Amino acid sequence: MLQHAPRAVPISLGLTDLVALTRRVAMDVRAGAHPVVIDPERRWYQRIQGDDYVDVWLISWATEQHAEMHDHAGSLGALTVVSGTLAETRWTASGPASRRLRTGRSVGFGLGHVHDVANPSPTPAVSVHAYSPPLTAMSYYAPDPDGARLRLHRTRSVLVEAGTSEGIG
Numbered sequence: 168m169l170q171h172a173p174r175a176v177p178i179s180l181g182l183t184d185l186v187a188l189t190r191r192v193a194m195d196v197r198a199g200a201h202p203v204v205i206d207p208e209r210r211w212y213q214r215i216q217g218d219d220y221v222d223v224w225l226i227s228w229a230t231e232q233h234a235e236m237h238d239h240a241g242s243l244g245a246l247t248v249v250s251g252t253l254a255e256t257r258w259t260a261s262g263p264a265s266r267r268l269r270t271g272r273s274v275g276f277g278l279g280h281v282h283d284v285a286n287p288s289p290t291p292a293v294s295v296h297a298y299s300p301p302l303t304a305m306s307y308y309a310p311d312p313d314g315a316r317l318r319l320h321r322t323r324s325v326l327v328e329a330g331t332s333e334g335i336g
Contacts, residue, residue, distance in 0.1 A: 180221050180299035182275035185245035189295045190273055192216070192223055193247040196295060203227050205291045210234070222301040228253065228292040233285030236319065240304040244280070244296060247273040251292025257282040258308070262317045268294075281308055281319060302327040 180188070192215070195201060204211045207229045216223035228251070236258065246268075253268045258281040268274065276282065286292045304326050308319040 179243060180297075182243055182245060182277065185221070185243060185297045185299055186247070186273045186275045188221065188223065188297045189245045189247035192225075192295045192297070193249045193271075193273075196225060196249045196293065201225055203293050205229055217301060219301070221297055221299040224296045224298075226294050226296060228284075228286035228294070230286060230289055230291070233283055236281060236283045236308040236310075237305050238279065238281045238308075239276070239298055239302060240306065241278065242298040242300055242302050243275070243277055244298045245273060245275040246284070246294050246296045247271070249293040249295060251286060251290055252288045253292050253294060254285050254287050255282050256285075258319055263310075 192201075196203065201213070201215055203225065205227050210226060210228060210232045212224050212226040214222055215225050236256070248268045248270050250270050252270070254265060255268055255274070256263050256265045257276075258264075284294075304324055306324040307322050309322050311318050311320040
């Protein structure tokens with residue numbers, strides 16, 4: 168009787184591993200291992216690593232560019248700022264909360280994390296983002312005033328094909 172080896176189930180990386188990965192790749196970017204394009208018309212991004220467990224994106228942000236309020240579907244994520252300063256506005260139970268992410272800062276985000284990332288600075292910014300499992304979809308949101316409480320409503324969802332996406336961030 169022929170027996171088959173059990174099929175390996177892909178294991179997602181955790182937040183600690185994702186943050187460490189974005190930090191390592193950010194060091195490579197600073198060392199010149201990956202070319203960066205600053206496009207003043209639209210955010211530039213490049214998938215620089217991907218497999219069944221994780222994908223890694225390099226993103227440049229000219230002044231006033233942003234990603235829109237979005238989630239990462241069933242993926243955990245992390246980002247490290249390679250250069251410049253980014254502003255992250257994330258949605259919390261009590262509404263929006265903002266933080267500045269300066270060069271070298273890393274953050275991880277779990278399931279259900281809804282945020283916008285933007286470059287409000289006059290100088291370009293560059294960041295490395297990693298998602299595990301790799302992104303398959305992203306949903307976008309807009310605030311919906313409801314009396315004294317502010318809530319979000321989904322405006323659209325986008326499937327992410329390996330290597331391309333309209334709103335990575």
